[in-house]
Amino acid sequence: MHTIRLVIIDDDALVRAGLGMLLGGGRSGFEIVGEGADGADAVPLVEAHRPDIVLMDIRMPRVDGVAATRQVLALPDPPKVIVLTTFSSDDLVVEALRAGAHGFLLKDTAPPEMVEAIRRAADGERALSPQVVSAVIAAATSHPGDERTRRARAELDGLSERELEVAVELGRGLSNAEIATKLYQSVATVKATVTRILAKLGCTNRTQVALLVHDADLVD
Known part of the structure; x- marks a missing residue:
């Protein structure tokens, strides 16, 4: 099975550590090749490590996840971007999806569901937290x-x-x-x-x- 190379961008060190424990070490077919604490770190990390997927926090103090997503997706042969958020109703999620993010996941998504969603994204499927798929699309396009x-x-x-x-x-x-x-x-x-x-x-x-x-x- 192809190992999925990941870059994690999140300003919360505990979130990065948690994702590292869940996805690191190759135990689940993943390899974390880089980590950053702000959206400004995204492009340099992607250029240096050429990941398959970037897990991108949506709200960060300097460069937020929407701007960073646009910058990453403007690169030649860009990775897929999955944005991470605490709230399913976050307006920035909609902006990121319209900017080309492959999907989004709530940070409290159950580990097995998160692992499966990232694998689906690597295969080209949409990666959205299962419990809010309909809600986020509806909210993004209502009226x-x-x-x-x-x-x-x-x-x-x-x-x-x-x-x-x-x-x-x-x-x-x-x-x-x-x-x-x-x-x-x-x-x-x-x-x-x-x-x-x-x-x-x-x-x-x-x-x-x-x-x-x-x-x-x-x-x-």
Whole structure:
């Protein structure tokens, strides 16, 4: 199994230590290759260590997680970024997701769920704390306004009928396997369709597609 290389950015030393105990030592297929205490540390650490995933605290004193996420994702061949937060209703989480973060996790997510979510992210799936997937997407896109809805629908108009079907299921938070079952397709076909959707929409991950689908008011 491929070892997932991680960089942890969090201004709380106890959080960094806790994540180190949970994910370090290679026992769970992870390797922590760098740690930082502020968003300003993110780019230098990523350039030095080339991780697969950055676990990024959302609220930090100098450079917050949103700004740091934008900086990391602007790098050539960037890692995936998962933002960490204490509150599911944190407005900065929504900003980070729109900036391209692959997902977010609550800091009190149960260890097995956190490990599984990070593994899913490494495989290209969305990484969101299971208990708040629906809530955060709904909060991010509630009452988007006529203009945002119009823009989102215009962007989605470029998808084929089948691609739009898959995009809507991404908006509902379904995994590739769940979409395959629902739409009577193979998982490989769904993966290929998701790749085409990302390319056509200029999105970097499934979460951005989900937000766009909700902006377009295509899911309840």
